[in-house]
Amino acid sequence: HADEIKGVAGKNLREFIPNFEMTRRLVTIKDDCELPEEIDTPDDLRPLKQDKEALIAIYDKYGFRRWLQELTGDPDAIPEQDGRVQVDLIPEEPKKIDYTTVTTKAQLNKLIQTVEKAEIVALDTETDGLYSMSARLVGLSMSVKAGQGWYVPVGHNGSMLDEQPEQLDKALVLERLRPWLENDKANKVLQNAKFDAHVLANEGVTLKGIKHDTMLMAYVLDSSKRVGMEELMQRYLGLKGISYEEICGKGAKAITFDQVPIDKASQYACEDADMTLRLFEVMLPLIEAQEGFKRIYELEMQVSPVLTTMERNGVKLDEKSLLEQSRVFAERLDELEQQAYELAGEEFNLNSPRQLGVILFEKMGLPVEKKTPSGAPSTNEEVLIKLAENYPLPKLILEYRSLAKLKSTYTDKLPTMIWPATGRVHTSYSQASVVTGRLSSSEPNLQNIPVRTEEGRRIRSAFVAEPGNVIMAADYSQIELRVMAHISGDKGLRKAFEEGKDIHRSTAAEVFSVENLDDVTSEQRNSAKTINFGLIYGMGVFGLANTLGITRDAAKLYIDRYFARYPGVADYMDRIKKEATDNGFVETSFGRRLWFTEIQGAKGPRRANAERQAINAPMQGTAADLIKMAMVSVQDFIEKEKLESRMIMQVHDELVLEVPEAEKELMREALPRLMSEVATLSVPLVAEVAVGDNWRDAE
Structure with a gap:
């Protein structure tokens, strides 16, 4: 009856059906295993010395x-593991743990005197939610010494509490702490400072003096590992702390922090501040031990407040346009559904991998390209793309899936995410989740809206400016290819960029043996573009042949000609693979360390995949460093010139701003200059600017 269950639950159930048998086997305890000969009696199972x-x-x-x-x-x-930075000595536990709950004015006064005298203070906020724009302050915790902590509860009033908790008035506490919180010279260290800055901003307080962020420290030291408080405590302190789930529970029975009894909340909150300080004391020497770490950490600390500002700026959406697009998408999905029924000769659930598999492989007899772990024929995207080359139904299913995802993820969902207080969407950028240093976006994810499809461009047209403003988009031109030229040192690539040539046309002329650049056809240029970007991502003969739809011999010929023209690129690839294998990491041009320990000892496809990632990582990472530098430079310019222009989005190599008409020409001139001057490479950095009433028109 799986097909009778509606909604997300039904969809998830149907998608999981192929895994049922495997799951049953995994959870079934085997009670018929043969014991080794050396085990005769239960005594043989006693632990050995x-x-x-x-x-x-x-x-x-x-x-x-x-x-x-x-x-x-x-x-x-x-x-010393994999060449990673390790703590030379796990600090000893303080002899005494002294955590204090501040519930009187006298205690608050004493706390203020203590933090005002301290060289640096660990600060943390507790809230009633995890969405930064809406989270309200429940309490503040601070620590100035390992083993010490204060918790100031101000918002414990949840319905789960038996009685009115003893706590100071929130307005009083914030007013008394405001001079210290807003003092730029009062040094503070936090774990994920951006979140706490948002929380305090929601209460009308501008947090200043953010000197350090332990989350960003950990990310700079090793971007391949998790950077949550629990993981950092175990990794750097050898401790297991109180988890959030222990305090608030999980699932349907979870409560928010304002409902937690103050005595339990205080232990958790004080520990957070205490551990933040201890982590800071352990990690700071590790950061300062390497120039590359210091440089990248300083950059990340500069980027953090810029992201806070950008997130609070938000972006305006044309809600009516999105709703209309959703209606049009729904009609098109209905059309695709009917066409699929006609091709299949019967109705079936297009969202069911099992039913689709029956239609494609049992009824229509299409070749099985791949199987799932349970042995069923796979209908994933990779398989459908391959089948779509020769059969119409897989091609139609791909279009259906793509459109359905755009509808559910963007045209349906975005209008519901408009924040009532501002009338704008406020995404959250994660600074510490992508190995290469790139930012990621969530709630909503604004970085994956397609730019090459008409449907994706239509969605972008709903990102608009307020009346009297324009949308201005600035992006680095061919940034990863320029970084490749810089890192590899290839003379041919460098010369092409220095002379301002069309790099794809130049590559096409070399690969296809065309003497005059003007004689290069658009088809040849497009193929050369695929080669240029494909090789950056470590694409080999097989991948290029598939992408261009040519034979492997032809693909090998193109690659050989490419490397003959740009030998520095081939040398770079060999060099970087060796560096990754020897060291377990590669680095960007600015010293960001990117770990690839899986390359050490890996064989076959796993090693090839790790090598491809290692080849691309320095370029993607250097590009990420550059766009972050650009964000800092642009924000500094806006603040210095006291402009009303504001950054509203960052999408990989692109910055998107909302600019008043009166500042349009100033910003159009300033952005390319600011972005091209953030660093000096061996090839010119070029930034291009476009202006429009919406994001699509500014592309």
Whole structure:
């Protein structure tokens, strides 16, 4: 009856059907296993004497540093893993833990005196929600010394509490703390400072003096690992703290923090501030030990307040346009559905992989390209793209899936995410989630709206400016190719960029043996563009042949000619693969370290994939560094000139601004200059600007 269940639950159930048998096997306890011959009685299962040497090897291998110290009694017994930066010594636990709940004016006065005298203070906020634009302050915690912490509850009033909690008035607390919170010279360290800055801004307080951010420290030290408080405590302090779920629960029974009893909340909040300070004291020396770390950490700290400003700026949407697009998409989806029924000769659920598999492979007899873990024929995107080359139904299903995703993700959802207080959408940018240093966007994700399809461009047209303003988009021209020219040092690539040539036309002339650039056809230029960008991403003969629809021999010929013309690129690729294998990491031009330890020891397809990532990472990472530098430069210019222009989005290599008509020409002239001057490479940095009433027209 799976097809009778409606909505998301039904969809998820139908998609999971192929995995049912495997899941059943995984959760079934086998009670018929044959025991080894050496086990005759239950006594044979008693634990053996501890094998210290074997344990040391295991702890060393998996990085259990605290256990290794306890086992060996050696405080320096900390393994150096994969060349990563390691803490030389896990700090000793303070002899006394002193956490205080501040519920009186006298205690508040004493706390203020303490933080005002401190060189640096760890600060954290507790809130009633995790969406930064709406989260309200429930309490503040602070620490000036390891093992010490204060919690000031101000918003514990949830319905789950048995009685009115004892706490100071929020307005009083904020008014008393405001001079310190807004003092740029009062140094503070936070874990994910951007969130706390939003929370306090929601309460009318502008947080200043953010000197350090332990989340960004951890991200700079190793962007491949998680940077949450619990993970950092285990990694750098060898401790397991109180989890949020322990305090608030999870799932349907979860409560918000304002409903947590103050005594429990205080322990959790004080620990957060205490651990933030301890992490700072451990990680700062690691950051300062390497110039590259210092440079990138300084950049990330500059970017953080810019992101806070950009998120609060938000972007205006044409809600009516999106609703109309949603209606048009729905009609088109209905048409595609009917066409699919005609091609299949019967009605079926287009969203059901199982039903689609039956139609394609059992009824229509199409070749099975790939199977799922359970052995069923796969109908994933990769398979459908391959089948779509020769069969109409898979091609139609691809269009249906793409359009359905645009409808559900954007035209249906975006209008519901307009914030009532501002009439704008406020996305959240994550600074510490992408290995290469790029930003990611969520709630909503504004970085994945297609730009090459008409439907995607139509959605972009709904991102509009307020009356009297325009949308201005500035992006780096061919940034990753320019970075490739800079990093590889290839003379041919550098010369092409220095002379301002069309790099794709130049490549086409070399690869297709065309003497005159003017004689290069558009088809040849497009193929050369695919080669240029494909090789940046480590594309090989097989991938290029598939992408261009040519034979492997032809693809190999094109690649050989490319490397003959640009030998520095081939040398770079060989060099970077060796660096990644030897060190476990590669670096951007500015010293951002990107870890690829899986390349060490990997074989076959896994190694090839790791090598492709390692080839591209320095270029993507350097481009990410440059756009972050540009964001800082543009925001500094806006503030210095006291302009009303504001950055509203960052999409990979592009900055999007909302600009008053009166400032249009000033910003049109300033943006290319500001963006091209953030760094000096061996080839020119070029930024291009477009202006329109909406985002599509500014492309």
